[in-house]
Each structure stands twice: as structure tokens, then as C-alpha cells.
Amino acid sequence: MDFKDTPEEAAFRTTARAWLAANAPEFELPAGVHIEDAEEIRLGRAWLARKTANRYGSILLPETYGGRGGTIMEAVVFAEEEGRYRLPRGAYVGIGIGMAIPTILKHGRSDQVERFVGPTLRGEMTWCQLFSEPSAGSDLAGLRTRAVKDDAADEWVVNGQKVWSSWAHLTDWGVLIARTDVSVPKHKGLTFFVVDMKTPGIQVRPIRQISGLKDFNETFLTDVRIPDTNRIGAVGEGWACAMTLLTGERLGQGGEGKDRGIIDLIRFAAQTPRAEATALDNSAVRLALAGAYAEEQAEKHFQARLRTMISRGENPGAAASIVKLIYSNRYQKTSGLAMEIREMAGIAHAPDDTFTPELWYDYIWSTALRIAGGADEVLRNQIAERVLGMPGEVRTDKNVAFDKL
Amino acid sequence: MNFDLSDEQKMLGEQARGLLSARSTFDRLRALIDAGFEWDEPLWRELAEMGFLGAAIPEVHGGLGMSELDLAVISQELGRANAALPFFSSIVLAADAIRLAGSDAQQSEWLPKLARGEIVACFAYAEGSAGWTGGAVKARLANARLIGTKTPVADGGVADIAVVLTEVGGEPGLALVRLDQPGVTRVKLASFDQLRAHYSLIFDGAAAEVLDAQPAREVLDQLFDRAAVQAAFEGVGGAEACLYMARDYAMERQIFGRSLAGYQAIKHKLADVYAGVELARSAAFYGAWAAADGGNELPAAAAAARLQAIDAFERAARENIQVHGGIGYTFEANCHFYYRRERTLALSLGGRERWADRLIAHLPDLRSEAPDHAKAA
Numbered sequence: 001m002d003f004k005d006t007p008e009e010a011a012f013r014t015t016a017r018a019w020l021a022a023n024a025p026e027f028e029l030p031a032g033v034h035i036e037d038a039e040e041i042r043l044g045r046a047w048l049a050r051k052t053a054n055r056y057g058s059i060l061l062p063e064t065y066g067g068r069g070g071t072i073m074e075a076v077v078f079a080e081e082e083g084r085y086r087l088p089r090g091a092y093v094g095i096g097i098g099m100a101i102p103t104i105l106k107h108g109r110s111d112q113v114e115r116f117v118g119p120t121l122r123g124e125m126t127w128c129q130l131f132s133e134p135s136a137g138s139d140l141a142g143l144r145t146r147a148v149k150d151d152a153a154d155e156w157v158v159n160g161q162k163v164w165s166s167w168a169h170l171t172d173w174g175v176l177i178a179r180t181d182v183s184v185p186k187h188k189g190l191t192f193f194v195v196d197m198k199t200p201g202i203q204v205r206p207i208r209q210i211s212g213l214k215d216f217n218e219t220f221l222t223d224v225r226i227p228d229t230n231r232i233g234a235v236g237e238g239w240a241c242a243m244t245l246l247t248g249e250r251l252g253q254g255g256e257g258k259d260r261g262i263i264d265l266i267r268f269a270a271q272t273p274r275a276e277a278t279a280l281d282n283s284a285v286r287l288a289l290a291g292a293y294a295e296e297q298a299e300k301h302f303q304a305r306l307r308t309m310i311s312r313g314e315n316p317g318a319a320a321s322i323v324k325l326i327y328s329n330r331y332q333k334t335s336g337l338a339m340e341i342r343e344m345a346g347i348a349h350a351p352d353d354t355f356t357p358e359l360w361y362d363y364i365w366s367t368a369l370r371i372a373g374g375a376d377e378v379l380r381n382q383i384a385e386r387v388l389g390m391p392g393e394v395r396t397d398k399n400v401a402f403d404k405l
Numbered sequence: 406m407n408f409d410l411s412d413e414q415k416m417l418g419e420q421a422r423g424l425l426s427a428r429s430t431f432d433r434l435r436a437l438i439d440a441g442f443e444w445d446e447p448l449w450r451e452l453a454e455m456g457f458l459g460a461a462i463p464e465v466h467g468g469l470g471m472s473e474l475d476l477a478v479i480s481q482e483l484g485r486a487n488a489a490l491p492f493f494s495s496i497v498l499a500a501d502a503i504r505l506a507g508s509d510a511q512q513s514e515w516l517p518k519l520a521r522g523e524i525v526a527c528f529a530y531a532e533g534s535a536g537w538t539g540g541a542v543k544a545r546l547a548n549a550r551l552i553g554t555k556t557p558v559a560d561g562g563v564a565d566i567a568v569v570l571t572e573v574g575g576e577p578g579l580a581l582v583r584l585d586q587p588g589v590t591r592v593k594l595a596s597f598d599q600l601r602a603h604y605s606l607i608f609d610g611a612a613a614e615v616l617d618a619q620p621a622r623e624v625l626d627q628l629f630d631r632a633a634v635q636a637a638f639e640g641v642g643g644a645e646a647c648l649y650m651a652r653d654y655a656m657e658r659q660i661f662g663r664s665l666a667g668y669q670a671i672k673h674k675l676a677d678v679y680a681g682v683e684l685a686r687s688a689a690f691y692g693a694w695a696a697a698d699g700g701n702e703l704p705a706a707a708a709a710a711r712l713q714a715i716d717a718f719e720r721a722a723r724e725n726i727q728v729h730g731g732i733g734y735t736f737e738a739n740c741h742f743y744y745r746r747e748r749t750l751a752l753s754l755g756g757r758e759r760w761a762d763r764l765i766a767h768l769p770d771l772r773s774e775a776p777d778h779a780k781a782a
Contacts, residue, residue, distance in 0.1 A: 001409065
């Protein structure tokens with residue numbers, strides 16, 4: 001067991017750090033200042049283009065596709081070093097690299113790989129995800145958006161509604177899953193497409209969220225025509241494509257986020273005056289924060305164990321679900337605790353206080369984190385079933401044709 | 406980075422697990438309790454023969470000279486088996502204290518005997534609810550004579566010698582005392598864990614020698630940190646045993662016409678137990694690495710491992726009985742061994758408060774570097 005970099009890892013870290021020092025600062029987002037979405041995505045495209053031109057766009061993809069052909073540990077090292085800067089790396093680039101590319105590489109034809117992978121990696125093509133629907137979230141396979149083939153035109157005609165499509169108002173392409181056959185059970189009648197977001201019939205509307213922001217959308221598809229050449233994988237293979245894509249999503253989780261770090265909350269408590277000197281001298285606060293810090297460290301070391309497994313070619317499977325489950329719950333608990341440490345000032349703040357609104361946002365956003373990308377309950381089921389070998393859920397709809405449900 | 410046990414360490418763990426699962430069965434544990442035995446002495450001899458007792462004792466003193474992580478692998482298996490053995494007292498605490506603070510002569514006199522299991526040592530630190538930090542230690546050593554009462558002392562009944570935390574000339578000191586002498590009185594206490602008997606040791610002018618190669622104040626923190634890492638592994642082993650006991654029982658049990666394990670109330674509970682076990686194991690790995698190689702990272706790493714292990718084992722031990730239902734409340738169902746051991750482990754070495762304090766005391770720059778958002782507070 002050794003936590004230190006191997007000589008190869010250390011050499012790569014030195015190289016990456018020097019390259020980042022020379023290149024990253026000009027793309028950094030200003031601290032504490034909100035910039036327009038369009039400006040952020042422009043910066044994001046430019047940063048990705050710069051990275052890809054220098055073989056840092058994707059550490060793992062083979063060089064033939066524009067990647068570096070590196071190891072998982074090099075990817076980890078680069079992510080750590082890149083994480084030292086406030087860079088534009090939101091879903092507008094994340095969905096393309098982490099979801100669209102792996103799915104197209106695994107299920108797409110060579111001309112599709114040719115057409116989409118390079119431009120995505122160079123920041124020329126940005127992506128959104130058209131998966132969830134108002135009545136299909138955790139039960140994604142219950143989705144109702146229909147795609148009907150128009151054989152004469154060799155096109156698919158799509159009608160339906162998608163929700164939680166981040167950045168759909170500004171991205172170029174979407175990954176879409178739709179129902180192409182209602183006469184078979186729900187998982188079997190799905191097909192995977194990529195869709196140009198400028199196609200007529202696509203209407204993107206912002207959703208007013210509980211945070212007060214509108215950073216997610218709902219996307220309406222009305223007689224949207226998608227050429228059959230933009231179908232990825234076989235007709236009816238959509239569920240397998242979706243699983244490939246969601247695996248990319250799970251592996252991408254936990255490494256970044258809005259985490260201010262428990263150490264910052266501990267510092268904050270140490271600097272908040274109280275009868276017992278500071279809030280940190282209160283034993284309840286102390287125990288809660290020490291416990292959260294210990295858990296945060298344990299989670300980091302757990303991820304190191306996962307990386308060790310992956311680097312040996314082993315698949316950690318559903319055990320990796322722990323990371324998101326633990327992280328999002330801690331995030332909610334500690335954001336709430338941070339509000340409590342402020343006492344009454346935690347519920348109403350003065351005009352010059354810029355910190356309290358950040359806490360409020362964290363506390364509210366944590367509710368979304370516990371639902372998105374695998375809700376707590378889905379993750380617990382996965383751990384129980386796939387790691388502990390406990391029985392699957394009762395599924396009354398599993399073998400019934402979708403149109404008979 | 407390579408964050409896993411080596412193949413040799415995995416083999417060592419399997420070897421220990423094989424021996425303990427064959428010898429330290431639940432039937433055996435129940436028989437020990439019914440017979441009023443305080444330890445499984447024949448099993449202790451077997452552990453000695455296999456080299457487990459001397460795993461981390463230097464080769465020059467009759468051990469195998471292995472690392473903290475090797476010792477940790479054994480601690481984890483002892484926790485899994487809930488073994489009735491004085492390993493934590495004699496090896497993790499007392500032998501390590503002698504190694505850290507003892508002279509060459511003291512080490513070569515005592516460590517080989519401990520490694521071979523010829524004698525058992527206990528480590529006497531607490532003085533009742535007063536604890537053992539600050540001015541709480543009232544035991545005094547003067548002119549090689551020890552006066553005072555240490556309580557509770559785990560395995561004080563089966564030990565031949567004690568390493569005692571005492572005051573020596575106004576400073577903390579570690580003294581070595583033979584227990585079979587006039588001037589030593591052992592009083593057996595009622596212990597929560599029926600397989601780990603605690604005693605009061607009353608010293609009234611007992612002959613004692615100071616471990617004098619290193620001042621105790623320089624080794625005590627390190628000793629407790631290193632023991633905390635081993636306790637964390639013991640807790641992880643126990644927690645994992647509880648997890649799979651509960652899982653296996655739920656898989657077997659039919660309720661309302663189907664397997665108990667098919668209900669989300671049970672699945673989600675055990676998923677949380679599993680997450681706790683894996684986090685605690687990860688923190689314990691880091692603690693063992695820090696004990697072996699990490700230098701000044703040990704205090705925070707040990708404290709984090711300790712806190713995570715207490716959380717994990719506590720949840721696992723409680724939910725194990727809950728999943729078993731009424732049968733879990735019976736002596737025959739075996740859940741109680743872990744339920745009692747968990748509290749004993751959690752409160753030994755000081756509980757959450759002590760380790761939360763230690764963790765926070767070893768975090769970097771709590772005051773110097775105010776984050777931007779705190780300045781606005």
C-alpha cells in the first residue's frame with residue numbers, strides 16, 4: 001500500500017502541472033461573480049479545445065480519437081491538478097465527453113464515431129441529455145416519448161416531453177432515448193438517438209426551481225424529424241445504450257462539485273464567536289464537524305481504493321454507488337449545520353453578507369443532488385442487490401407489453 | 406498510488422480467518438461464557454505458534470518484524486470472530502509500549518515472551534471516570550514502588566504483567582509491574598462485554614520498573630494513535646461480521662410470503678451498513694499507512710479511522726439485532742457478542758469526544774487562513 005505517486009505518476013503530474021500553470025489561468029471563471037451562460041459555455045468550449053490540442057482533452061481515449069491514450073491514474077492526476085483552478089467544466093462539456101462519446105464509441109457505427117467524437121472533443125459540439133420525463137425518472141424505462149419511423153423519408157418522427165435537460169438552451173446536440181415499439185415490454189422497445197438541437201419542433205423552456213434559479217430545462221419535442229443515420233445502435237437497443245451512458249455518469253461523480261470542503265466549515269466555526277469562545281468549542285458542533293471531516297476523508301480514501309481496482313482492470317460495480325450516496329447526504333447535513341452555526345443570522349442576512357446566500361443555495365441544491373444521477377433509494381437498491389446479493393424489487397411490469405400496462 | 410492490501414497481507418488475513426472461524430466459533434464463545442473463562446487460552450497458544458502474536462514485534466526480539474498493516478489484518482479477523490483473546494491488551498498496547506519506550510534490555514527481556522505467548526500483558530491507563538489525560542493520573546511511582554488504583558483494566562485477570570501509566574517525578578511515566586507479587590490486588594469488575602473481563606488493579610507499594618528509554622510524554626500520543634488504528638480494524642471486522650450475519654438471516658427468513666431480504670426497509674438498512682463498513686475500512690487503511698509511513702499525518706488519520714470505525718460498528722451491531730427481530734434478542738442467536746463488544750471497543754481508548762478533539766487539534770490552520778465566505782460572517 002502506498003499513497004505516494006509512482007515515479008511515472010510523479011513525472012506526469014509535474015508535466016501536467018506546468019502545462020496547466022501556463023494555460024489554465026486565462027480560462028478561469030471569476031470567483032464569486034455570476035457570468036452569463038453563453039459566456040461560460042464559450043469559455044468551456046475554448047478550454048476544451050486548448051486541452052485537446054495538447055492531448056489533455058481526454059486522458060483515457062486512444063490517440064486515434066484525439067485522446068491521450070493514458071492510464072486511469074493519469075486521468076486521476078490530471079483531474080486533481082485541473083481541479084486547482086476554477087475552470088469552465090460544466091455539463092455542457094461533461095455530457096459530451098463522459099456520456100455521448102463513450103456511448104457512440106461502444107454502440108455507434110464508424111462513420112458516427114468519425115462525425116461526432118472529434119468535434120465533441122475539440123469543443124465544437126456541445127451536448128445535453130434528453131432522458132428523464134415527467135413520469136419517468138428513477139423508472140427511466142417507463143418513458144413515453146415516441147419515435148415512429150417514416151420509412152419513405154428514412155427518418156424518425158419524435159413526439160414527447162423531456163425534463164431536467166441542463167444547458168439544452170445553449171448546446172448543439174442532445175442524446176435522446178425514445179420508445180420505438182410499444183408492443184414489447186418497456187425495456188425492450190427503446191432506441192437511442194443523437195439529435196441536432198436546432199431541428200424544428202424542439203422547444204426548450206427553463207424550469208423555475210426551488211433555488212430560485214432556472215438552470216434546468218424542460219424540452220418539448222413536437223414532430224421532430226431525426227434522420228435514421230442519427231440512430232445509435234440497433235432499433236430496440238436503447239436500454240443497453242442508456243446503461244453505457246449512465247455508467248459514464250456514475251464514474252464521473254464525486255470528483256468535482258460545489259463542495260466547499262468540511263475544513264472550510266470547521267474554520268468557519270472556529271471563527272464564529274460564542275459564549276464558549278467559538279462555535280467550534282461547543283461539543284455538539286465539534287462532534288458533528290469532526291465526524292463529517294472523518295467521513296469526507298474516508299470517502300476520499302474509498303475512491304482511492306476504487307481507482308486502484310480500476311487501474312488493475314477490475315470493475316468495482318455497484319460498490320462505487322457509495323460515493324454519491326454518502327457525499328450528497330453529508331452535503332445536505334453539513335449545509336444545514338452551517339446555517340445553524342450562524343444561529344438566527346442563518347435565516348435572514350444583512351445586505352453585505354455574501355456567505356449566507358451561498359449556504360442557502362447549498363442547502364437547497366443538496367436536495368437535487370440526492371435525487372439526480374441515481375436517487376438515494378436507487379443507489380441503496382443497487383448496493384443491496386448487486387453487492388450484497390439481496391433479491392430484486394417486485395416488478396409487475398417487467399414482462400408486460402408497454403401498451404398493455 | 407496503490408491503495409490495497411498486498412497479496413501476502415490478503416493471505417495472512419485468510420490464514421487468520423481460517424484459524425479463527427474453525428476455533429473461535431459462536432458455540433465456543435458461549436461455552437467460554439458458561440464456564441466463566443476470561444479468555445480462550447488454547448487458541449492463544451495456537452496464535453502464538455502461527456506467529457500472529459509476534460507479527461509486528463521486531464525480529465531481533467523474537468517477532469516477525471512485519472508492518473502495522475499486517476498487524477491490522479490480524480486485528481480485523483479478531484474483530485470478525487469476536488475472539489476472547491487479550492490481543493489488544495497484550496500485543497497492540499503493552500508490547501508496543503515496551504517497544505516504543507523500553508530500553509534494549511527491557512525489550513529483549515519482555516518482547517520475546519509476549520511474542521511467544523508465554524506471558525500476557527495488560528495495559529493499565531484509565532483511573533475510573535477521571536480518565537488518564539491531564540492531571541487525572543493519580544498513580545505514583547517512587548523508589549521503584551507503585552501506589553495507586555488503575556480501573557478498568559481489560560484482561561487484568563489473565564495478565565502476568567502490566568504496563569501502567571503513572572506519574573514519575575511530576576511527569577507521566579510508563580511502569581512495568583509483575584502482577585504476581587504482594588502489593589498487587591486484582592478486583593474483578595462486572596464487565597459489559599462478557600468476553601473481555603475488566604479489573605481494578607490496586608497497587609500498594611508493588612515493585613515496578615520504569616520504561617526509561619524514551620520519556621512517556623513523547624510516546625503516549627503515538628501509542629494511542631497506533632492502537633486507535635488497530636481498534637478501527639477490529640471494529641471493521643466486527644461490523645462486517647454483523648453485516649453478513651444480518652444479510653444471511655434476512656435471505657433465509659420468510660415473512661408475509663416472501664424473503665425478508667426482499668423488503669426495501671431491510672435492503673436499504675443493510676446498504677447503509679455496507680457503506681459505513683467500506684468507508685471505515687478505507688479510513689483504517691489510511692491510518693495504518695500513516696502509522697507505517699505517514700509521519701506527521703498519523704494523529705489526524707488515526708482519529709478519522711477511529712471515528713469512522715465507531716460509527717460503522719455501532720450501526721452494524723444495532724441493525725444486526727434489528728434485522729433478526731425477536732430471535733436476535735436471544736443468547737443463542739449470537740448477535741449479542743458484537744453488540745457488547747462494539748460498546749467496549751467504542752469506549753476503550755476514549756470515545757468519540759476524545760478523538761474528535763484530537764482530529765480537530767491536528768487540522769491545518771483553523772484560524773490563520775480565513776476563507777472568503779467566513780470573512781463575511
